[in-house]
Amino acid sequence: MLNHSLIVRTAPQEVPAACANCGGRTAGICAALDTAGLEEISHETRRTAVRPHDMLYHEGDSAQSVVMLMRGVAKLTRQLPNGRQQVVGFRFAGDILGFTTRRSFASDAEMLTEGQVCRISRLDFEGMLARFPATQRRLIDLCSQELAEAQEQLVTVGRRQAEQRVAAFLIALAEAARRRGQSYDVLDMPMTRAEIGDLLGLALETVSRAFTQLKKRGFVKELGRGRVELPDIPALAAMAEGDIE
Amino acid sequence: MLNHSLIVRTAPQEVPAACANCGGRTAGICAALDTAGLEEISHETRRTAVRPHDMLYHEGDSAQSVVMLMRGVAKLTRQLPNGRQQVVGFRFAGDILGFTTRRSFASDAEMLTEGQVCRISRLDFEGMLARFPATQRRLIDLCSQELAEAQEQLVTVGRRQAEQRVAAFLIALAEAARRRGQSYDVLDMPMTRAEIGDLLGLALETVSRAFTQLKKRGFVKELGRGRVELPDIPALAAMAEGDIE
DNA sequence: CGGTGTCTTGACGGTACTCAAAATCTGTGG
DNA sequence: CCACAGATTTTGAGTACCGTCAAGACACCG
Known part of the structure; x- marks a missing residue:
């Protein structure tokens, strides 16, 4: 339980440069590379299509490569001895x-949706870090x-009650969509109730x-198949903070 | 709730170099500096004695300086709107x-014990990062x-019940002591029940x-005033994982 | 020795977990 | 297009764990 991972989130719209081999989308770390660096990294990446339930890697596996999530949603989980799991977080396009x-991954990474990933070997990634300090x-x-985000999640799990936690989750989901430049009052929510619970x-x-309560209060509408609308985000945020009700 | 901080933990015994102006103790980042770097940073740090309840900085304050904790224990907390607080973590000598x-601190930092800190201005710290890529x-x-550690804490708070959480806390405390090269079967625990609860x-x-239960089971002994003994760490760890009882 | 802060223990109630069953949704194949 | 199987979601009933309130014990300090 003492191993660890560094799973970083990018903010595409804050990143002007594009990653050569990654379909023209801007992907995280690439922003810090100059042209020579982009040229170099583009030789070292492999692009793959992935589908729901595909495992990107397993907890404990030798960490041979780094994965850039180009499209789709993934969940990171840690297994507990009693068979249950803790979802450490969800990851989106650009992450x-x-x-x-460390030598091995600290969590499982599993796709929730279809998507595409770029892989780069850890050796190449480390080499890139050494050659390009930026x-x-x-x-x-x-x-x-x-x-x-992990600390924010700690507050959510440690000090809020059920309805507040779900409200906080929805706010975080909307915030992630906003950072990716997507609409954040209507958004995709491909995770199940069980995964949200975990x-x-x-x-x-x-x-x-x-969710039933939040829908009754008019803070959430479900538009079918993993798509939700948040008609009153300020009120939802206030509820997450415990300011109202 | 969307600001953030980077609060890093060092492992002194893995760090051979010493920080010039920091009393000969090895302190974190200094290990990556060569002689010129040490010379430079030694001009930029200030050493201060601190006492219990001293605030090292406040959540939201402009993050003008970085603090190296040379001696003592501090807690990092985030305030919640309803007046309660979430303890994000405890920090020890070397952290x-x-x-x-970001511009401002993401949490309060308050001393639990007496101690000493080195401060370096953020500008100097950033400059050092730029000049010394290592x-x-x-x-x-x-x-x-x-x-x-934050993820581990998530598992603890999210999926364990009360007695398991306290067991996991004690294991983490022992692990932190071990990393600092101290004894880990008998250790200082200067935090109150309320702070552990938070x-x-x-x-x-x-x-x-x-705690009463753990003492009855013989997993914990209290030696008075913030000092505990863990006679059977493997059993305690097993309990934290939910393997026994 | 009193005052203050911390810790312990007890009683009670509420929130959320568990177990269970029904309802709804989704995708597949006839 | 419809029927069906499987997965997911909803809802209900009972219970357990933990939070809250309260009182007393204990330790520390002036």
């Missing part, structure tokens, strides 16, 4: 998964962001009841 | 506090460690009851 300074600075920024430390039934 | 890529690599490693998402009474 980097599986970078760690990428290191960028990794620190990304890690900083990641850490902030993130929030709640039973899936409790998550379901919380 | 670096308050480094962030320090960036080291910051990434430290951040990686920090993130792993870390674990439990009421202080629940923490107290859990």
Whole structure:
């Protein structure tokens, strides 16, 4: 339980440069590379299509490569001895998964949706870090962001009750969509109640009841198949903070 | 709730170099500096004695300086709107506090014990990062460690019940002592039941009851005033994992 | 020795978990 | 297009764990 991983989140719209071999989309760390660096990294990446339930890597596996999630949604989980799982977080297009300074991955990474990933070997990634110091600075920024989210999640799980936790989850989901430049009042939510529960430390039934309540209050509408509308985000945020009700 | 901080933990015994102006103790980032770097940073640090309840910085304050904790124990907390607090973590001698890529600190930092700190202005710290790329690599490693602990804490708060959480807390405390090269079967525990509860998402009474149980089972002995003995760490770890009882 | 802060223990109630069953949705094949 | 199987979601009932309130014990300090 003492191994660890560094899973960083990128902010594409803050990143002007494009990653050569990654379909023209801007992907995280690439922003810190100059032309020579992009040229170099483009020889070292492989692009793959992935489908729901595909495992990107397993907890404990030798961390041979880093994965850039180009399209789709993935979940990071840690297995517990009693057979249950803790969802450590969800990751979206533009995020980097599986970078760690340790030998092995600290969590499972599983796709929730279809998508595409770029893989780069850890050796090449490390080499890139050594040759382009600017990428290191960028990794620190990304890690900083990641850490902030983990701490925020700690507050959610530690000090809020069920309905507040679900509200906080929805706010975080909207914030992630906003950062990717997508609409954030109507957004994709491809995760199941069970997976949300495993993130929030709640039973899936409790998550379901919380959604029912939030829908009754008019804070959430479900538009069918993993798509939700948040008609009043400020009110939802206030509820997550415990300011109302 | 969307600001963030990077608070990194060092591992002194893995760090051969010494920080010139820091009393000969090895302190985190310094390991990545060559002689010129040490010379330079030694001009930029200030040493201060601190006492219990001293605030090292406040959440939201402009992040003007980075704090190296040379001696003592501090807690990092985030305030919640309803007046309660979440303890994000405890920090020990050798840890670096308050480094962030954002403008302001993401948490309060308060001393629990007497101690000593070195301060370096953020500007100088950033300058050092720019001039000595090796320090960036080291910051990434430290951040990686920090993130792993936050995720571990998520598992603890999300999926364990009260007695398991307290057991996991004690194991983490012992692990932190081990990393600092101290004894880990007998160790200092200067935090109150309330502070432990605010870390674990439990009421202080629940923490107290859990300690009573653990003492009855013989997993913990209290040696008076903030000092505990862990006679059977493997059993304690098994309990934290939910393997026994 | 009193005052303050911390810790312990007890009683009670509420939130959320568990177990269970029904309802709804989704995709597949006839 | 419809029927069906499987997965997911919803809802209900009962219970357990933990939070809250309260009182007393204990330790520390002036």
